[in-house]
Amino acid sequence: ETGVTQSPTHLIKTRGQQVTLRCSSQSGHNTVSWYQQALGQGPQFIFQYYREEENGRGNFPPRFSGLQFPNYSSELNVNALELDDSALYLCASSDAGTGGRGPQYFGPGTRLTVT
Amino acid sequence: GENVEQHPSTLSVQEGDSAVIKCTYSDSASNYFPWYKQELGKGPQLIIDIRSNVGEKKDQRIAVTLNKTAKHFSLHITETQPEDSAVYFCAAPPGSARQLTFGSGTQLTVLP
Numbered sequence: 001e002t003g004v005t006q007s008p009t010h011l012i013k014t015r016g017q018q019v020t021l022r023c024s025s026q027s028g029h030n031t032v033s034w035y036q037q038a039l040g041q042g043p044q045f046i047f048q049y050y051r052e053e054e055n056g057r058g059n060f061p062p063r064f065s066g067l068q069f070p071n072y073s074s075e076l077n078v079n080a081l082e083l084d085d086s087a088l089y090l091c092a093s094s095d096a097g098t099g100g101r102g103p104q105y106f107g108p109g110t111r112l113t114v115t
Numbered sequence: 116g117e118n119v120e121q122h123p124s125t126l127s128v129q130e131g132d133s134a135v136i137k138c139t140y141s142d143s144a145s146n147y148f149p150w151y152k153q154e155l156g157k158g159p160q161l162i163i164d165i166r167s168n169v170g171e172k173k174d175q176r177i178a179v180t181l182n183k184t185a186k187h188f189s190l191h192i193t194e195t196q197p198e199d200s201a202v203y204f205c206a207a208p209p210g211s212a213r214q215l216t217f218g219s220g221t222q223l224t225v226l227p
Contacts, residue, residue, distance in 0.1 A: 004158075033213075043215075044218050047212035090159070098181055104149070104161070106151070106158035108157055108158045109157075
């Protein structure tokens with residue numbers, strides 16, 4: 001059984017640019033959630049995808065968008081990057097039968113730095 | 116929405132002692148409470164979880180207790196070891212929502 005994987009591990013971008021982060025869910029899981037973790041804080045929910053549809057969204061602007069593919073992998077896209085977008089971006093996979101009310105397993109994260 | 120408060124923010128214990136971290140939540144409809152351990156440079160690792168129909172759950176040196184009436188739950192680590200040193204987060208899903216709301220974290224340091 002493979003765990004959650006994310007790529008890339010680190011990324012440096014300039015303010016105003018766009019970025020795409022990728023996530024492969026754990027084997028057997030069909031739901032992917034994305035979180036943003038600023039330094040010294042707990043993860044903040046961005047959105048969740050189930051069956052290729054957005055299935056819940058946190059308090060993030062529309063320039064944060066995502067996709068889920070038929071193999072349940074997912075992408076997080078951020079447009080018009082701002083300095084405050086610098087953070088660790090975490091992907092978590094879960095079973096749709098439990099959704100947010102059951103185990104979510106996190107990947108190692110992508111560290112994004114915006115300069 | 117859900118509000119999760121976690122205390123203390125830092126905790127230092129001697130190796131072999133016990134550590135207790137406490138969280139309170141605001142949404143009485145929350146029914147699932149996980150705890151995560153995050154080591155430096157890594158993603159959060161699920162270490163134990165509890166559902167609202169259970170008052171306590173144990174897994175070796177780790178236990179979680181839940182008081183639904185008071186809306187708080189706690190993580191207990193016994194016989195602490197240096198490798199237990201990490202940041203610990205509690206979390207809860209707000210009501211019928213599917214996301215997790217996290218506490219602010221506790222930096223646990225186990226002194227040899």
